[in-house]
Amino acid sequence: TIGWNRTVELMRDWDGALKDRARALLSEQPGEREQIVATYMASLAGEGDIAAGQAAFEQVCGTCHQVAGEHGQAFGPDLATVRHWSPEALVAKILMPGRSLADGYEVWTVEHASGEVMTGLLAADSPNSLTLRTLARQDVTIARQDVVSMHNMNQTLMPTGLEASLNPRQMVDLIAYLRFN
Numbered sequence: 001t002i003g004w005n006r007t008v009e010l011m012r013d014w015d016g017a018l019k020d021r022a023r024a025l026l027s028e029q030p031g032e033r034e035q036i037v038a039t040y041m042a043s044l045a046g047e048g049d050i051a052a053g054q055a056a057f058e059q060v061c062g063t064c065h066q067v068a069g070e071h072g073q074a075f076g077p078d079l080a081t082v083r084h085w086s087p088e089a090l091v092a093k094i095l096m097p098g099r100s101l102a103d104g105y106e107v108w109t110v111e112h113a114s115g116e117v118m119t120g121l122l123a124a125d126s127p128n129s130l131t132l133r134t135l136a137r138q139d140v141t142i143a144r145q146d147v148v149s150m151h152n153m154n155q156t157l158m159p160t161g162l163e164a165s166l167n168p169r170q171m172v173d174l175i176a177y178l179r180f181n
Contacts, residue, residue, distance in 0.1 A: 007022075010022035033095065033096050033160070036095055036163050037091060037092055037095045037096060039168065040091050040095060040163065040168050040171050041088060041091055042168075043168035043169070043171065043172055044087045044088065044091065044172060044175070046169075046172050047172075047176070048172040048173045048174070048175055048176025048177070049173045049176060050173070050176050050177050050180055050181060052170070052173040052177075053170075053172075053173035053174045053175065053176045053177025053178070053181075054071065054177045054181070055173075056166060056170045056171075056173055056174045056177070057071065057072070057079075057174055057177055057178070058071055058072065059165070060162060060165045060166055060174075061079070061174070063075075064076040064157070064158070065077065065078065065079050066078050066079070066080075067079045067080050067177075067178065067181055068080040068181075073137070075121075075133070075137060075157075076102070076105060076157065076158060077102045077105055079178055082178055082179075083178065083179055083181075084179075085179070087172075087175045087179070090175050090178060090179075091171060091175070094162055094166075094171070094174075095160075095162060095163060096160070097156050097158035097159070097160060098155060098156055098158075098160060101154070101155075101156050102156070104121070104122075105121060105156060105157065106121070106122070106152050106153065106154060106155065106156070107119060107120070107121070107152075107153040107154075107155045107156065107157055108120065108121065108122045108132065108150060108151065108152055108153065109150070109151050109153060110130070110132055110142060110147055110149070110150045111147070111148040111149045111150075112142060112146055112147070112148065113145075113146040113147075113148055114146075118132055118134065118140060118142075119132075119134070119135070119153075120132040120133045120134040120135060120140070120157075121133040121157065123139055124139075124141075127144065128143065128144055129141050129142060129143050129144055130142055130144065130147065130150070135157065
């Protein structure tokens with residue numbers, strides 16, 4: 001029930017025993033994700049219901065994505081670009097989002113001169129300032145002179161664990177919606 005942002009924060013920002021305990025409890029075991037993907041891959045033989053897939057999209061994916069500029073929030077990549085992907089590629093990307101990063105959607109951390117550490121997408125970058133789009137969907141502009149450090153985390157903001165929100169039947173429907181809408 002701990003969200004992705006809080007999981008990363010616990011595993012990254014705390015010192016000592018709390019960080020060690022968070023990493024031990026919240027890190028996936030090797031092969032665990034692949035087993036989950038294999039279970040979902042086995043369900044792909046059925047036909048998907050596009051209307052049910054749209055409902056699944058709006059409930060789970062629409063908090064960050066849109067399809068062709070509609071039905072959701074424009075935070076992550078627009079999913080109209082995945083129309084020609086194979087169902088297997090879609091399942092793998094949905095259930096293992098950190099295996100590849102969409103260009104421009106990498107997570108950045110920026111330490112401000114005040115000591116505050118912010119995490120988000122780099123929405124704009126200029127010689128005088130940068131703009132970070134936070135998980136709260138707010139754009140925060142920071143003067144370059146106030147940036148103490150800035151690091152690309154080589155991670156995606158898309159959370160791992162969407163199988164908790166999408167059962168295999170819903171996944172088949174979602175894929176039908178994404179491919180045939």
